[in-house]
Amino acid sequence: MRLKAQPINCTLKAAPGEDSSTDVMIGLLAEQFESRGVEVASTIRIAAHTIPPGVRSDEGDGDDWPAIRKQILDADILIFGTPIWMGQPSSVSKRLLERMDAFLGETDEAGRMPSYGKVAVCAIVGNEDGAHAVSSQIFQALNDVGWTIPAIAACYWVGEAMGSTDFKDFKTTPDKVARTAAMVADNATHLAGILKASPFPGHEG
Amino acid sequence: MRLKAQPINCTLKAAPGEDSSTDVMIGLLAEQFESRGVEVASTIRIAAHTIPPGVRSDEGDGDDWPAIRKQILDADILIFGTPIWMGQPSSVSKRLLERMDAFLGETDEAGRMPSYGKVAVCAIVGNEDGAHAVSSQIFQALNDVGWTIPAIAACYWVGEAMGSTDFKDFKTTPDKVARTAAMVADNATHLAGILKASPFPGHEG
Amino acid sequence: MRLKAQPINCTLKAAPGEDSSTDVMIGLLAEQFESRGVEVASTIRIAAHTIPPGVRSDEGDGDDWPAIRKQILDADILIFGTPIWMGQPSSVSKRLLERMDAFLGETDEAGRMPSYGKVAVCAIVGNEDGAHAVSSQIFQALNDVGWTIPAIAACYWVGEAMGSTDFKDFKTTPDKVARTAAMVADNATHLAGILKASPFPGHEG
Amino acid sequence: MRLKAQPINCTLKAAPGEDSSTDVMIGLLAEQFESRGVEVASTIRIAAHTIPPGVRSDEGDGDDWPAIRKQILDADILIFGTPIWMGQPSSVSKRLLERMDAFLGETDEAGRMPSYGKVAVCAIVGNEDGAHAVSSQIFQALNDVGWTIPAIAACYWVGEAMGSTDFKDFKTTPDKVARTAAMVADNATHLAGILKASPFPGHEG
Numbered sequence A, B, C, D: 001m002r003l004k005a006q007p008i009n010c011t012l013k014a015a016p017g018e019d020s021s022t023d024v025m026i027g028l029l030a031e032q033f034e035s036r037g038v039e040v041a042s043t044i045r046i047a048a049h050t051i052p053p054g055v056r057s058d059e060g061d062g063d064d065w066p067a068i069r070k071q072i073l074d075a076d077i078l079i080f081g082t083p084i085w086m087g088q089p090s091s092v093s094k095r096l097l098e099r100m101d102a103f104l105g106e107t108d109e110a111g112r113m114p115s116y117g118k119v120a121v122c123a124i125v126g127n128e129d130g131a132h133a134v135s136s137q138i139f140q141a142l143n144d145v146g147w148t149i150p151a152i153a154a155c156y157w158v159g160e161a162m163g164s165t166d167f168k169d170f171k172t173t174p175d176k177v178a179r180t181a182a183m184v185a186d187n188a189t190h191l192a193g194i195l196k197a198s199p200f201p202g203h204e205g
Helices: A021-035 A065-074 A091-105 A131-144 A175-197 B021-035 B065-074 B091-105 B131-144 B175-197 C021-034 C065-074 C091-105 C131-144 C175-197 D021-035 D065-074 D091-105 D131-144 D175-197
Strands: A004-009 A077-085 A119-126 A154-158 B004-009 B077-085 B119-126 B154-158 C004-009 C077-085 C119-128 C154-159 D004-009 D077-085 D119-126 D154-158
Touching: A004 A021, A004 A065, A021 A077, A021 A119, A021 A154, A021 A175, A077 A091, A077 A131, A077 A175, A077 B091, A091 A131, A091 B077, A091 B091, A119 A131, A119 A175, A131 A154, A131 C131, A131 C154, A131 D131, A154 A175, A154 C131, A175 C175, B004 B021, B004 B065, B021 B077, B021 B119, B021 B154, B021 B175, B077 B091, B077 B131, B077 B175, B091 B131, B119 B131, B119 B175, B131 B154, B131 C131, B131 D131, B131 D154, B154 B175, B154 D131, B175 D175, C004 C021, C004 C065, C021 C077, C021 C119, C021 C154, C021 C175, C077 C091, C077 C131, C077 C175, C077 D091, C091 C131, C091 D077, C091 D091, C119 C131, C119 C175, C131 C154, C154 C175, D004 D021, D004 D065, D021 D077, D021 D119, D021 D154, D021 D175, D065 D091, D077 D091, D077 D131, D077 D175, D091 D131, D119 D131, D119 D175, D131 D154, D154 D175
Parallel strands: A004 A077, A077 A119, A119 A154, B004 B077, B077 B119, B119 B154, C004 C077, C077 C119, C119 C154, D004 D077, D077 D119, D119 D154
Antiparallel strands: none
16 A cells, blocks of 8 residues: 655745745655655645644634644655754744644544554754754654654754755755655655554553 | 833733633733832733744734834843643744844844843743743743843743643642742842843944 | 563662662553563663763773663663653763764664664653653654654653652552553554564665 | 853863863853953863762762862853754763752752852854754753853854764854854853842842
């Protein structure tokens, strides 16, 4: 059964056409996943949608989260893309994580959240510093709500301290980033595959 | 010259009338500041306003940030209130920090950001765990954009692991929280006072 | 093939006989793993050993890490136990993570670190606050050096804000902690099993 | 009254003669402080001393902390130097912070910890990424035990993602780092001066 990956881009830029370095990093991962036979859905640019603050799966009229939530849960692999601002994940990425808090109350008869058996990886970019701070927060929050994190789950680029280069301006991908993208795709594809074939059995009581 | 404090509440609840535990914590600090002669402005509930994602001081039509930014900078002390979700600061608080990133480019002739000489303290509440993770991120981000952090700058309450008690449901304030609120107000008031009397001289070149 | 778990205790208390709340949490998890057929090795109290600072797998004479490293890598599941101090993981736990940095240079012919295919979970205790800050840092550091993190990988207890209760003084385990321990063991056992049966294939080039 | 700064270096390298990039960053700050009239004590290389794990100010025979603690508290400004490992502060720096936890119980008759009125700044270096994660943790832990953090309190350098350049190998200091060092020294010197002239009054009750 073919695996499916869903990328999300938590850039602060709302206009879908606006260039985003995070999109470039997501594209790099998407290419690697596709070359391993994974179907990669179109990237969802979160800031282009209306996602009100809250911790429920539906915050009412005009909430775009229910549809995005469905797209994310239809996939086996989440590619969580976010830029770094002030050394931290974007407010848009935090909004998304908060909405996933609802998974805690949406368990099936075996106590499994809707995210169980799915794997998540990060695509992180910034002008400088913050990639590990970002992945640590995203890993912890996603893990708390049921996602599994495969070995080497963060593909990132940041420039030198206080730098201002944008990842999207590179003409060729730095070798180490390209290698990391391949490793992330290797491990996530393998883990998503065996978890799909042999899902978490869930919990008693 | 009388000092002024501006509290902000970064709860996810947009309706100004909706009960917020963060408001209760802010109220506790406000009372302490007032009893030390500090004027405390009305709390700004951020989620009740429209603050688009971005890193500029004005993101255009319908942006409420320019007015809120002015209120914050009119005060000497920022009371940064945020709930904890998933062990981390709220997306609303992150949105605000990102908008302050613009301070980096808004220096005066002596290289001082508009936040220079002002002090910031945190008011943090959650059902369980995360207060230190929240204060670490807020301190770092605020400090990067020019705020000074007085000794003992976080007043917080969280319940036992995986608890569900709300701070707003307490009939009386826990002793240790009351004592911390007094300490935070003591130090922030003193530091804001001496910094107002003797501002940072700024930087050469 | 029977799975094996190796617990480590990163308490600051060096004397093996000295009571440690972290040991109690590890014991809770060990019991759950054993009831699922996993062999659980004796807990290694790290502070009772000499582990010099460094980022190599052997820092020379008197270094106890090579033997501990072997014990950890002989198991399929790492139970990473640490207390919380100042809202953060202990210095002893950081020492251990730094020594695992060497894994990055110890890949096999398929580019796999010695930790590949192994899963890690956390056992975290503190008087108050910090569990999510701790798990976020441990997940990120372990993931960077090849460990896989199963859904719901942190079992923790902390008391109310500024509390002073020790987890070891509980007469009965809080229900929610007991339930979490079972969930952690369920997921980690399943994931370690399928990864052992179907290891990460590694990377080309 | 002349101000005094005490630098500490939390590198993993124990040999005092061994080259440390953190020393270079500390040296940069020391020069800036000296040119503003601050006396800068010799850097204490923590890993060259025996500092057992614990949270008391004296852990008994062979503990070098009591003497180092005295040197730190004899100064007005702490220059907290640490390398980055795995995107996080070093285990050596965490050891030190834990030992300062004892300050909480060492208040004077006005409820002031021994760190009250002193300011702390960071000197952080790494091959790549992690400076903001490090400063966030150090600011939070130091603030919890009574230190004040002046505006712009972190001077750091990190290379591009997954880089391997050492800061100590630069022939000339990058402009932005030099400018930051001057800003850190400007603000910390001013703040330490006014706090020395007008100490925190402490707390009632």
